[in-house]
Amino acid sequence: MSEQRPWLSSYPQGVPANIDPDAYASINDVARQAIDKHRDRKAYHSMGKELTYGELDKLVDDFASYLLNDLKLTKGDRVAIMMPNCLQQPIATFGVLRAGLTVVNVNPLYTARELKHQLTDSGASTIVVIDNFGHTLAEIIDETPVKHVITTGLGDMLGGFKGSLVNFVVKHVKKMVPAYQINGAVRFRDALAMGSRNTPPKVEVSNRDIAFLQYTGGTTGVAKGAVLTHRNLIANMLQAGAWVSGSVKEGEEIIITALPLYHIFAMTANGLVFMNLGAKNVLITNPRDMPGFVKELKKHKFTAFTGVNTLFNGLLNTPGFSDIDFTSLRLTLGGGMAVQRSVAERWKKTTGCTLAEAYGLTETSPAVCINPLDIPEYNGSIGLPVPSTDICIKDEDGNTLPMDGEAIGELCVKGPQVMDGYWKRDDETAKVMDAQGWLHTGDMARIDPTGYAYIVDRKKDMILVSGFNVYPNEVEDVIAAMPGVAEVAAVGVVDEHSGEIVKVVIVKKDPALTADMVKAYAKENLTGYKRPHIVEFRDELPKTNVGKILRRELRDEAK
Template sequence: MSDKREAVAKAIREGQNRAGVSNSVDTSQFDNLAQMFQHCVDRAKASPATSCMGQTLSYQNLDTLSAQFACFLQQELGLKKGDRIAIQLPNILQYPVVLFGAIRAGMVVVNTNPLYSERELEHQLNDSGAKAMVVLANIAEVAAAVVPRTGVKTVIVTEIADLHASVKRLLINNVVKHVKKMVPKVSFANALGFRQALAKGRSGKFEAADYAQEDLALLQYTGGTTGVSKGAMISHGNLIANVLQSKELFESYGLKPTQELFLAPLPLYHIYSFMLSFVVMMQGNHSVLIPNPRDLDSVIKEMKRWPWTGMSGINTLFVALCNHPEFASLDFSRVKVTLSGGMALTAGAAKTWEEMTGTQVYEGYGLTETSPVVSINPGGANQVGTIGLPLPGTEIRIIAENGEDCGIDERGELCVRGPQVMMGYWQRPDETEKTIRSGWLHTGDVAIVRDDGYMRIVDRMKDMILVSGFNVYPNEIEDVLSSHPNIRECAAIGVPDEKSGEAVKIFVAAKQGDIDKEELKAFLRERLTGYKMPRYIEVRDELPKTNVGKVLRRHLRDEELAKKAS
């Protein structure tokens, strides 16, 4: 180990010691996620586990319902250990039932963004080899269009209130379908309702899958540098480790087992919210699921309804809530912690949140490929503007462009090694080799480690654009743009945006004549998820290129920064 690397490691160890954070983590407590789930159930059977739209499931309810779904998967669908099941659901009660049912039956979960376009969903279903899919009726139109072109054999369709009490279920589902007209008319060749699936699994008993920490648990898709998304292979051991690593930090916030209520406005299909939901369960605490965080009135409504003590969010959500006319009148007296991740927390957002709620925002850092948390600010030792200290058992290196180690306060690429680092990319060994080298995950983010052990992200090496916490890869946008019949050359970059952190801007040159921007937007809307849509379009005769003809995105970014500075 070089002197510089040792100096960084020493600063981190000493920083962890001062903050009361362990340097290591014992991951041997559970062999797999099903064991961890059973531990949570045994610990807090009668306690509320999760609520949504006024309906609550206890840990015992979650145990019973997920067992029924596991039985259905095995006995009715004949799915085997390692088969993939896609989940395309917002934050509703069905999500944890399906998730834990799949895990207990030995399935590999494929989280699927409900906002996906046909192109994106078709790729993910085919790439993962999913054999079954669970989808909310409200958003099933895209799935109905693409499933016939995939290997999905069975689609389980759920309506939004399927797990509510009978009278309320019928009322809500009928209003959503017939009054609000929010459910499109679609059909699948081989489909059944979610409640039918539970009924079919009610009379049988599932066979607990025998698997170890090394077995694959989750395919979590992330944007692809080659124009298509790739599946990060997250093992049972990866998730168990990250839950146990993060649980220690949760305890530093003064959170007590079975006594806390966490608001969960961020989508569970995103790895950040997904993993945090496990941490809340490990303490036997209660999560309130919010189906649509973009509907700020619904978020405020839940904040009023529940005596919440903590929540997770991202910078854009904090800003939007603080600007809501009713936010200042809420009762924040019970709030102990607010966690931020997914995108950089701005000093202004952190300050305003603390002024209005009386509580600090604790920022962390992670990646899909690290299951996801790498570091976080611990309770009682928060430093706004940093990403905190590495989690227990997490090693950090800062590497210069020449491959040598950087020392204290020297900027270089942040590299991570630890039990939470993914197994690799699904069926993409070449991409895995580019990202994980000699056991170290290369994040593509430029960071420094300070002399107190805290870390700060200062830049990004990758061309990736971060829009409201979601990764957007320029290659994917450019791949779609290039398929337009009148685009000769194109480029996509990220530009600063007060609301979303960054926004997508595209530069295009026509093959002939002019480019109709409105027509181009319509073309892109059919092929890209909403957050990937360009906010700005600039038409040029030529784009800056290298001597070999490669478009210089960096040059375009520099031009945009120069414009802003002037």
Template sequence: MTENFWKDKYPVGVAAEINPDQYPNIQAVLKQSCERFANKLAFSNMGKSLTYGELYELSGAFAAYLQQHTDLQPGDRIAVQLPNLLQYPIAVFGAMRAGLIVVNTNPLYTAREMEHQFNDSGAKALVCLANMAHLAEAVLPKTGIKRVIITEVGDLLPPLKRLLVNSVVKYVKKMVPAFNLPSAVKFNQVLAKGRGQPVKEANPSSGEIAVLQYTGGTTGVAKGAMLTHRNLVANMLQSKALMGANLNDGCEILVTPLPLYHIYAFTFHCMAMMLIGSHNILITNPRDLPAMIKELSRWKFSGFVGLNTLFVALCNNEEFRKLDFSALKATLSGGMALQLATAERWKEVTGCAICEGYGMTETSPVVSVNPLQNIQIGTIGIPVPSTQCKVIDDTGNDLSMGERGELCVKGPQVMKGYWQRQDATDEILDAAGWLKTGDIAVIQDDGYMRIVDRKKDMILVSGFNVYPNELEDVLATLPGVLQCAAIGVPDEKSGEAIKLFVVSKPGATLTKEQVMEHMRANVTGYKVPRAVEFREALPTTNVGKILRRELRDEELKKMGKK
């Protein structure tokens, strides 16, 4: 595909190019937006709101504390392990203003997963929720983390409400297991000590790393994608160009149910929507539909960012269907394939069409999106501005339009590479800047693209990547397991569900319950299998490699899907 091919594919008013050097770094975007929209609301959560001016003040206090009360230096890594709370943007932007590299960490991680990410990134500090501090206590002695900041769910609420919320979470719901981290500092103490103190504002070059975002890539070993300031600024501008085309500066209210530690929500809500001064309604636990719908009823929201499973659950909820959708003008979908029936149902319920896009951690993440002005359901839209796409065959040759091949991407949002893994970087990113996505796509004559298959064996559970290698490595540590394989099978609720195949060692008496218990203890909830099947043998190649695709084909036949 020639570079010129895409230039006339954009809607009227949308430029084919953005300037990725418009801002030198994320700090410049933050400062500009917080000054421009100082009195506008930036984030709301649990009845408490922060204006852009307050966000800048509090992130400054956080940065001042890091600079004046710790030995952390610019370039050091800080792991941020928080759900969608007001503390998240304060900690992330504060860390950046102090010159630190943010390591986004899933709060649902097990101790094993935390240990790998903390050690691989070389993190020296951690910001985490009290709910998982007991895991941090177990893990930290095995890592280089010396500074820990602990926050509770209600810490930024008014005093009485804070006491009530934190007490209910801890004593009534019993969601905070006991922990002992005597050297940890409380989040509110950090803000108190840093408030009013001078900040030596970091001014990193555009090519410096802003965020280490962990992903399994094409294997189960979690790798840190090095996302530079230029990567994230570029994707912010690209996302705004296509997804924010009909959104007005300082006027929009956006529902934020996807976790900010996930690159999609991070780039969109913390970056692109900050640029236009939008108000983000943070949903801490989107699985609690009644609480989420109660929160939504308080706002005339104009934008909603979600994924297929969430859209299905909401449309099936009677209380959600009663909400006022008169202001809703943009619904964005990513993270997993959008089903046609879901798109139609959402439009029927809300009156707003869903705009589907495509991306990956390694591309900061947005590669393509359906322009709001011209949505084609069933496609992933057109590349965002300043982005080229092509499809190649197994030998690397470019294919023509309409032919199936591996989708490759080139643009300013493509990562610098994997942290300290040059070999893995070289496998996916070539010298000319083309990134292999591992997904099989077709490019249509009109420039819209469709994903038709997945080259890699990754399993996509409710928008989260699950890698068979990781699951198999974990299961292999269970005594009595001789061979095992993990595959994804179609599932109405989560897109795909995980199924494990197990061959027991001679004489072993393994049960499904033992397997499930072992997996629950060692992997995050969404990685726990839905089904386990014991077999005498697994299909393999002549060199003994297990044929996952053959197992998957068998399952699809059983389900009548092949």
């Protein structure tokens, strides 16, 4: 076994070679056991308001009851959740799961076009949306299968005067809630009140049922829903949980949740691994407000922190961060994008805690590899495969290459955390899952003889902006539809803040076309991280002899 899994000899002490993905019947079983054990402990903190595990349990029950008794949803129906980190988010998520339904996580910053695609593709019949983004939904709801809308204000779960004040400031002072009208929409608090009148019917949920449709571009093309079962998430929770077990203490953890819970990294790591530990999740609604973020951090004796490179870098460059008391911080995990050496070294110097890099994919729930948490310093590796996980590298012909630290091939993964496939896209699933059951990640890597993996480059043309996948095809399709554009190519350009930014190279149809016009058009049609930061005009684009645009040539020129 160790010959095929050389990484086992490098495992931290106490980490098992395998976990049992069938240890729990469902995520609901995980939640029930955590709630029973930690009922009086604080589960979530947001804007000064805290919920205990017991209070969370009641609210989750009420929401599940509303979905089943009042909306008459039936097992397997899809419910979209479109909100940032706030108390309503975990209530809605665990309520949907408890009702035997499937969560469709939606990025709240989606444009109307992107939202329409996801709601239509997933077949979501119901959506929970924060008021700030209700106008986006209102624009396209009639063109989607959505029948039920539940709306909520950012302050709705904060209670009393504080909640009203937060909603007033967000809407009238900060002007963050554009006017919108959706007929028949129900307020979140009203839904909870209606749900509380009845007990939710018992729904049998198996670990093979679909828990999440987690949308991603996969390795190519337009957004697709990765089918993640309860078993997938439980497996990854147990894998990551086993990995961090030597660095955490049940019932004593306080984790900073700045990454959005609609992102699979935060959902599994913060939402499940730390729920299982009876931890308190400190929800950061707007981590882009770095001064406000630092101010909030000063209020907590936090023990764990997950994030992406851009988040850590931003904090390190914010006045006051270095003054925080880090004596309780035991674990910092960086994923979603490559962690830069300079950021990791500054983090260790400032906080005294090693920033351990991890690697994963939406399609793997997400963790594949994690560095041992006791490494003394940044090592440039994505770490070792977590328990019950196999990795290898393959060449273009599907041959497995040696783990000698020199051979470079496409990183492939097997394990109980690997998705069932893409939602209703067998053709797309077949592109990434081979006949032997290996998931092809689209990332080029090398693996050394001790099992440590190193990402070298991306096989595809995917651009990684602050941990989010950006696919050139989508950007090009949008920009190409703009009057005045003859041809367009999108590539990633290295950026010290976000890892990469999007650059578009355009051949004009209209000589009057300007970069500002392109950026304004992109703002209407693309989420912020997908928009081009650099717009360049040329007389022609480099192409192959059959007319295919050579993106790689454009990328190489930009280095």
